[in-house]
Amino acid sequence: MPFVYYALWALGVRVYIKGTPPPPAKMSTGQTGVLFVCSHCTTCDLVFLSFVLGRPILIVTYSISRLSEIISPIKTVRLTRDRTTDANMITKLLEKGDLTI
Known part of the structure; x- marks a missing residue:
């Protein structure tokens, strides 16, 4: 992640952050x-x-290929489509940090 800033800058991408990000999990x-x-x-x-957050986040998704999961720069977690199992997994993952669905 430290190189993302320089990669974005080299590609001409400018990121403007307004407000303050939520605090990390404790x-x-x-x-x-x-x-x-x-x-x-x-x-x-x-x-x-x-x-922008300045910390790693997890991706929680239903449909992702094995190749995308392997080459993704961000850790991914697969959902099972079972509501109870997925809810328990998401609750446990939120205790450790941020998630994106």
Whole structure:
């Protein structure tokens, strides 16, 4: 992630951040991570989000190929389409940090 800024700069992309990002999850105080929901989601969007937050985020998705999962610069987690199982997994992952769906 440290090289993202320079890669964006070299490509002519300028990122302007307004406001302050939410604080990261803290296990000691019981504060969980933030769930970001994107209506149009590509891996590039999530790299921007992670860059702006200044910390890694997880991608939680239903449909992703094995190849995309392997080459993604951001860690991905597959959902099972079972509501109970997925809800429990998302709850556990939010305790560790931020998620994007």
